[in-house]
Amino acid sequence: GENVEQHPSTLSVQEGDSAVIKCTYSDSASNYFPWYKQELGKRPQLIIDIRSNVGEKKDQRIAVTLNKTAKHFSLHITETQPEDSAVYFCAANPHGGATNKLIFGTGTLLAVQP
């Protein structure tokens, strides 16, 4: 079936530390893996994405890694800042993009303590 598992559900770090959020997907046909950040009362916003032909992608303090064999992908945030505090969602597209449907993980509440 179509499923994306996300861990941990909550994560508290000190400012300046790194944060890692992990996701596992079930559909081997998935080829697109975005990460969204949602601040309280706001829309989910895309922060980084990765496609199945790439193993790692980095954008300043944010990086995503993908292991297709294990069906795992992870979000890495370095040098965390208080403004990184939000809920983060991973997602995957079932059916290999035959439609634009995304299946989302249950979210990780990241709290960065100043």
Added chain:
Amino acid sequence: KAGVTQTPRYLIKTRGQQVTLSCSPISGHRSVSWYQQTPGQGLQFLFEYFSETQRNKGNFPGRFSGRQFSNSRSEMNVSTLELGDSALYLCASSFGGASYVYGYTFGSGTRLTVV
């Protein structure tokens, strides 16, 4: 450029009524997807429309329906509202090309409260 526009932002309805929500995608985007977001269930996929055709549907009862117009604007309708339908309804638009997800952007959502 304009983002994804959802109207209205807030709605309060009574149980048993019906409601229609609207989503205007980013110019050039032909795919519109709808999601229900609740604290307990996260983001649940409702359906996706592309070129006026429903391309995929999630596991929701038939009370939830939608459509897409020739200008790519989409509406979703919920009939016979139940208390459990209270949620944030988000739409997302994208270019919609087959086998390639690109430009997936969410609107601000419609907060529906059923009393």
